[in-house]
Amino acid sequence: DTDDVGHKYYLELELEDVLDTVSQTVNCTAEVLYPLGSKTSAPDVQVTVQGELRSTEEADKEFYNWIRSLEKELVAENIPDSHGNVPPELEPIHLLAWVASGYVIWQNSTENTKFHLAQVKHVKQVKRSDEDLQFDFVLLLHEMVSQEVLPWEVTLLWHPQRGARVSQS
Amino acid sequence: DQVLHIVPETFQQVQHLQLLCSTFILDLWKPLLPEDIRAGEDLHIRVPAPLVQEVKDSLDQHMISYRVLIPDVQKLVDQSMPRERSSHRQVSGGYVYTEYHPMEEIYQWMTQIQKNNSELVTQHILGKTFENRTMYYLQISQSSNKTKKIIWMDCGIHAREWISPAFCQWFVKEIVQNYKTDPKISRFLQNLDLYVLPVLNIDGYIYSWEEDRLWRKSRSSYENGTCYGTDLNRNFNSSWGSVGVSFNCSSDVFCGSGSESEPETRAVAQFIKSKKSDILCYLTIHSYGQLILTPYGSTTKPPSNNEELMQVAKEAAAALTGKYGTSYRVGSTALILYSNSGSSRDWAHTIGIPLSYTFELRDTGTHGFVLPANQIQPTCEETM
Numbered sequence: 001d002t003d004d005v006g007h008k009y010y011l012e013l014e015l016e017d018v019l020d021t022v023s024q025t026v027n028c029t030a031e032v033l034y035p036l037g038s039k040t041s042a043p044d045v046q047v048t049v050q051g052e053l054r055s056t057e058e059a060d061k062e063f064y065n066w067i068r069s070l071e072k073e074l075v076a077e078n079i080p081d082s083h084g085n086v087p088p089e090l091e092p093i094h095l096l097a098w099v100a101s102g103y104v105i106w107q108n109s110t111e112n113t114k115f116h117l118a119q120v121k122h123v124k125q126v127k128r129s130d131e132d133l134q135f136d137f138v139l140l141l142h143e144m145v146s147q148e149v150l151p152w153e154v155t156l157l158w159h160p161q162r163g164a165r166v167s168q169s
Numbered sequence: 170d171q172v173l174h175i176v177p178e179t180f181q182q183v184q185h186l187q188l189l190c191s192t193f194i195l196d197l198w199k200p201l202l203p204e205d206i207r208a209g210e211d212l213h214i215r216v217p218a219p220l221v222q223e224v225k226d227s228l229d230q231h232m233i234s235y236r237v238l239i240p241d242v243q244k245l246v247d248q249s250m251p252r253e254r255s256s257h258r259q260v261s262g263g264y265v266y267t268e269y270h271p272m273e274e275i276y277q278w279m280t281q282i283q284k285n286n287s288e289l290v291t292q293h294i295l296g297k298t299f300e301n302r303t304m305y306y307l308q309i310s311q312s313s314n315k316t317k318k319i320i321w322m323d324c325g326i327h328a329r330e331w332i333s334p335a336f337c338q339w340f341v342k343e344i345v346q347n348y349k350t351d352p353k354i355s356r357f358l359q360n361l362d363l364y365v366l367p368v369l370n371i372d373g374y375i376y377s378w379e380e381d382r383l384w385r386k387s388r389s390s391y392e393n394g395t396c397y398g399t400d401l402n403r404n405f406n407s408s409w410g411s412v413g414v415s416f417n418c419s420s421d422v423f424c425g426s427g428s429e430s431e432p433e434t435r436a437v438a439q440f441i442k443s444k445k446s447d448i449l450c451y452l453t454i455h456s457y458g459q460l461i462l463t464p465y466g467s468t469t470k471p472p473s474n475n476e477e478l479m480q481v482a483k484e485a486a487a488a489l490t491g492k493y494g495t496s497y498r499v500g501s502t503a504l505i506l507y508s509n510s511g512s513s514r515d516w517a518h519t520i521g522i523p524l525s526y527t528f529e530l531r532d533t534g535t536h537g538f539v540l541p542a543n544q545i546q547p548t549c550e551e552t553m
Contacts, residue, residue, distance in 0.1 A: 018535075023236075082382045083269055084541030116534035118383055140383060142537055144458075145413075145507045147400070147421040149383045 026051040060160040079120040100156040114144035132157040172239035175212040296436025299389040309363040322452040323366040328373030329538040330456040337367040339549035391418040399425035405516035408467035413509030450524040451517035458529030464518040466502035467510040492551035
């Protein structure tokens with residue numbers, strides 16, 4: 001539900017864990033403020049999550065260790081493939097790409113855009129001297145109104161405890 | 170089968186769980202052996218489907234709390250298998266309807282389906298594409314002496330929307346497989362003829378297989394071969410060029426050099442015009458969005474029969490949701506999606522076809538255009 005007050009939107013959302021559909025949904029509220037006039041700055045977003053999201057510690061650790069154990073940096077393209085398939089071991093990469101796309105979409109959204117991640121065109125892991133994992137993505141974002149599909153380069157850093165951060169896009 | 174996650178709290182609980190495992194010979198995933206079950210440590214057990222309720226009851230009786238880790242083991246197994254071995258196949262005469270097919274195979278399929286069902290299906294030429302490929306439509310018509318009204322459906326006007334041609338093929342299969350036994354379908358066919366164009370934008374569809382999965386437009390060449398493709402759904406003669414378009418060839422909503430500038434558009438328009446007094450309903454299938462769109466896109470002014478349009482669409486959406494719970498929104502394009510001009514649906518309505526709809530099939534953005542093939546069946550079943 002949104003009640004809009006000028007260009008400020010109040011949202012009530014229900015979060016469902018798509019990887020764990022049996023668990024309870026979690027409610028959250030958000031306030032999105034689209035800056036008047038300015039087309040170059042991202043909307044301001046405040047979110048409150050009412051409840052707890054389940055721990056993914058074990059899966060995170062497994063993925064982290066797997067990537068760290070690879071001799072050659074991971075490289076992949078077209079996730080999902082043309083037929084919509086994602087090899088199971090690349091599913092975490094797909095999810096990280098989603099997070100990265102969330103950042104790009106946030107930074108580029110206005111009240112007249114509707115973005116979705118269409119496909120991960122390319123991903124390349126970059127080995128680092130610190131504890132973070134680094135993935136350089138080329139993401140294809142589909143914008144509904146213009147129907148354009150545009151490539152975006154995003155670099156995402158991730159660590160099991162520190163979470164995901166976009167380092168540049 | 171389900172996999173349960175349990176953290177036993179006391180030694181009694183551990184003992185009871187060990188008893189359960191040996192009594193029912195349950196499949197312990199973690200730890201490996203019943204003797205390694207410890208209080209305070211994770212336990213994962215797979216319980217065969219027929220025993221699930223009994224095991225859960227026993228856990229409840231002993232106040233042992235559990236969580237369902239995997240609600241359907243078979244589903245997970247199927248998902249991880251290469252698609253050739255998936256058990257959810259729909260094959261009819263060798264053609265796999267739960268996979269996406271390249272154009273060559275669709276051409277062959279059309280010939281086959283006519284051959285195998287010649288008393289019901291005939292294949293006809295509609296016209297040619299820019300790259301000179303033949304556009305065929307299938308006429309599904311039960312012979313009778315009365316002239317019947319027509320329902321037209323086209324798929325694949327936008328190359329990347331693969332689920333759309335997949336649906337047209339599915340639709341035809343369903344009709345030919347069930348028209349003798351399904352009373353609804355046979356009644357339908359007594360009074361109506363169905364005309365199905367499985368792929369409207371053939372050049373674009375092929376291009377999305379061979380070069381660029383996310384291509385949308387046709388492949389007509391502009392600006393001396395430096396720029397390609399018209400958005401065929403902006404090229405029809407309905408307020409052409411007025412809103413929601415671009416006159417720049419490199420845009421994904423380039424409306425062409427003029428209304429009906431593209432051979433594909435002309436092929437469809439010419440045919441529909443010639444039959445318009447008999448066409449009751451015009452359907453054009455797209456993805457994604459889960460929407461049933463009514464005219465118009467170029468203006469928010471409602472069409473004259475808006476009430477009827479909306480009522481029929483709402484009933485369709487409700488029937489669709491009834492199948493798998495997939496929700497579809499219903500409304501005029503200009504109101505619920507975006508403004509656009511030159512769409513085939515708007516044009517069909519303006520020339521007098523009373524019921525004109527655009528269907529935007531699954532999903533709502535999670536996979537978008539790249540809908541996994543394992544969703545072909547449920548999408549088609551619910552849309553049917």
